[in-house]
Amino acid sequence: MRPDIKICGLKTPDAVDRALKRGATHIGFIFFEKSPRYIEPDLAAKLAEPARGKAKIVAVVVDPTNDELDEIVSILKPDMLQLHGNESPEHVLTIKALYGLPVMKVFSVRTADDLKRVEAYIGIADRFLFDAKAPKGSELPGGNGISFDWSLLSWLDGSVDYMLSGGLNKDNVAEALFITKAPGIDVSSGVETALGVKSVAKIDEFFDAVEKANAPMMASGS
Numbered sequence: 769m770r771p772d773i774k775i776c777g778l779k780t781p782d783a784v785d786r787a788l789k790r791g792a793t794h795i796g797f798i799f800f801e802k803s804p805r806y807i808e809p810d811l812a813a814k815l816a817e818p819a820r821g822k823a824k825i826v827a828v829v830v831d832p833t834n835d836e837l838d839e840i841v842s843i844l845k846p847d848m849l850q851l852h853g854n855e856s857p858e859h860v861l862t863i864k865a866l867y868g869l870p871v872m873k874v875f876s877v878r879t880a881d882d883l884k885r886v887e888a889y890i891g892i893a894d895r896f897l898f899d900a901k902a903p904k905g906s907e908l909p910g911g912n913g914i915s916f917d918w919s920l921l922s923w924l925d926g927s928v929d930y931m932l933s934g935g936l937n938k939d940n941v942a943e944a945l946f947i948t949k950a951p952g953i954d955v956s957s958g959v960e961t962a963l964g965v966k967s968v969a970k971i972d973e974f975f976d977a978v979e980k981a982n983a984p985m986m987a988s989g990s
């Protein structure tokens with residue numbers, strides 16, 4: 769089965785259109801002001817309109833205040849919140865109770881120990897997202913185009929529903945899927961020509977690579 773595919777950090781109608789045409793299951797908008805992918809909620813709401821009912825609209829936030837969430841949720845009306853900061857299990861529960869939206873909680877991974885934190889969120893977060901740890905000095909908690917050791921995910925309980933992210937691109941996504949069998953994948957900088965600039969050609973190449981990786985094996989010699 770093809771994994772869920774999230775294209776994140778969208779800022780233009782052509783990139784949204786191409787992601788939807790290629791069958792993205794999720795599209796993400798970044799509400800972290802230091803990011804080159806930051807977007808105002810009202811522009812995100814306009815861009816998201818053609819996606820409603822076709823792909824899940826995901827609002828990506830980092831240790832958000834209730835005021836920030838009030839604004840984003842009321843204007844964008846997302847289908848899901850991606851919590852990309854250090855939100856505690858209690859904070860995740862509070863956010864879910866306040867907004868009634870499913871939450872994808874992000875974990876930054878460098879070693880197997882980083883996966884131990886997941887346990888405290890089981891039954892609380894609706895989905896998990898595993899990203900690489902940001903390099904020292906980076907202002908961005910995500911969107912750094914860096915991968916982690918995908919084999920670490922073999923330590924996860926098989927029932928954990930997650931998306932894999934961090935430095936995925938057309939050249940490595942097949943290997944990432946082969947190693948992890950991830951039920952979902954998420955890409956941002958891997959489909960950009962410059963920081964924050966999405967490329968429809970690169971979006972196409974990414975989907976082509978996933979489809980190729982996912983195609984049934986042809987019986988050799990037949």
Ligand SMILES: O=C(O)c1ccccc1N[C@@H]1O[C@H](COP(=O)(O)O)[C@@H](O)[C@H]1O
Binds near residue numbers: 776804910955956
């Ligand atoms: O993309 C950003 O600028 C960003 C900012 C703040 C939090 C998350 C962000 N992006 C997320 O990072 C991962 C991986 O991105 P990449 O493919 O390695 O560039 C993805 O989940 C984005 O949602």
